[in-house]
Amino acid sequence: xxxxxxxxxxxxxxxxxxxxxxxxxxxxxxxxxxxxxxxxxxxxxxxxxxxxxxxxxxxxxxxxxxxxxxxxxxxxxxxxxxxxxxxxxxxxxxxxxxxxxxxxxxxxxxxxxxxxxxxxxxxxxxxxxxxxxxxxxxxxxxxxxxxxxxxxxxxxxxxxxxxxxxxxxxxxxxxxxxxxxxxxxxxxxxxxxxxxxxxxxxxxxxxxxxxxxxxxxxx
Numbered sequence: 492x493x494x495x496x497x498x499x500x501x502x503x504x505x506x507x508x509x510x511x512x513x514x515x516x517x518x519x520x521x522x523x524x525x526x527x528x529x530x531x532x533x534x535x536x537x538x539x540x541x542x543x544x545x546x547x548x549x550x551x552x553x554x555x556x557x558x559x560x561x562x563x564x565x566x567x568x569x570x571x572x573x574x575x576x577x578x579x580x581x582x583x584x585x586x587x588x589x590x591x592x593x594x595x596x597x598x599x600x601x602x603x604x605x606x607x608x609x610x611x612x613x614x615x616x617x618x619x620x621x622x623x624x625x626x627x628x629x630x631x632x633x634x635x636x637x638x639x640x641x642x643x644x645x646x647x648x649x650x651x652x653x654x655x656x657x658x659x660x661x662x663x664x665x666x667x668x669x670x671x672x673x674x675x676x677x678x679x680x681x682x683x684x685x686x687x688x689x690x691x692x693x694x695x696x697x698x699x700x701x702x703x704x705x706x707x708x709x710x
Contacts, residue, residue: 516572521534671691671708
């Protein structure tokens with residue numbers, strides 16, 4: 492326990508030091524490029540927020556191509572400021588191209604933050620969609636006509652009764668099966684035992700035949 496806390500403390504301290512240094516370098520570059528006062532302090536905040544927003548979108552699994560693009564842009568801005576303040580750039584005579592980049596950064600950061608915030612991530616089907624799918628399956632089963640019994644081959648001889656036709660398997664939507672797997676995994680994590688069919692039926696709100704079909708696919 493103490494070893495894990497020591498590692499965690501070391502990581503946090505290292506992260507705070509690195510963030511403070513990068514923050515100061517971005518402020519120095521912005522100030523040297525003509526952005527004085529509060530504006531020079533707003534630039535490192537903008538770069539770090541865009542970096543965090545892109546990383547969170549990567550972790551959520553949505554829009555990986557655009558998320559990587561904005562993550563690389565923000566990381567390049569941060570690394571560029573760190574390298575520029577290492578003596579490779581005269582902060583008293585900043586070139587015109589750097590002034591242009593610093594002045595145009597707010598528009599770039601606004602565009603990236605807007606796209607990351609409002610792009611549609613991959614969503615899972617909600618409970619209403621699952622209930623609609625279950626209702627559609629039940630209606631299809633009710634509308635299916637029962638098969639008519641076949642007449643006996645010889646009317647004079649009484650034929651033995653035919654066994655009842657097996658009921659066709661209940662079709663289960665793939666999205667409902669995936670949702671049931673998550674419910675079963677969450678139940679197993681919480682209780683330590685596999686989920687039973689009555690509990691699964693109560694959690695999903697589906698008929699008993701469909702709950703049994705889903706439970707068979709979860710085995």
